[in-house]
Amino acid sequence: MRLENRVALVTGAATGLGRVYAVRLAAEGAHVCAADVNFAGVQGTARLVAAEGRKALAVEMDVTSEEQTLDGAKKAFDHFGSIDILVNNAGIVRNTPRVPIEETDVADWHRIIAVNLTGTFLAARAVVPYMKRSSKGKIINISSGVALHGRTLSHQYVSSKMGVIGLTRALAADLGPFNINVNAIAPGGVDTSEVREAPETASEHMLRQRCIERHLYPQDLDGVVAFLASDDSDMISGQVINVDGGRVFIA
Secondary structure, rough: OOOOOOEEEEEEEOOOOHHHHHHHHHOOOEEEEEOOOHHHHHHHHHHHHOOOOOOOEEEEEEOOOHHHHHHHHHHHHHHHHOOOEEOOOOOOOOOOOOOOOOOOOOHHHHHHHOOOOOOOHHHHHHHHEEEEHHHEEEEEEEEHHHHOOOOOOOOHHHHHHHHHHHHHHHHHHHHHHOOOOEEEEEEEEOOOOOOOOOHHHHHHHHHHOOOOOOOOHHHHHHHHHHHOOOOHHHHOOOOEEEOOOOHHHOO
């Protein structure tokens, strides 16, 4: 197992992709701290991690809270003795009004930035001191394909995810001397209930924009997370890995 006895903290791990990432890292040998504002959800994720034969910890964490991110990282370190991997997955996209900029509610803007960008910053800020102690670490930030090619009426979300890319590159430069790798993944159009409920013409249009004309599934992403968390990626840092079936390439 390439992550044998490593310790991973995964934010946004109550459901969906965060849960998929947590279970995949456990299958690769890592012990996992599953963190989310939805505590019941991360308790379920922790049970799945334990079913893989790994140690698990569920932590309630609102990534927009400095206090909760610091407390969650401390709980993970105190429980496991190290934090080797951070998957910054917590984010929001649903229920965001897609309106022209002049109609944008400033509260909506602040809410998206607070979770997607500031939350990524706060979680990294909380775990880096523990990674520096061991002179090694892997930080994997989840951005989005729309940060690279844009999307109409989505300036809040696109801006937040492009900010994640900027933060990734800045941290890679800052933390390289401590042997800490920082990379981002930019998924494009993952198959979710939101995508499945889209009009058929919209779904077909999205597929035609890809070199590989099929939907993107969570299982297409968790292996990339595991790779970036492993020693196999030791000389990769400051990079954005596009997982979108070739959409950026043909654009």
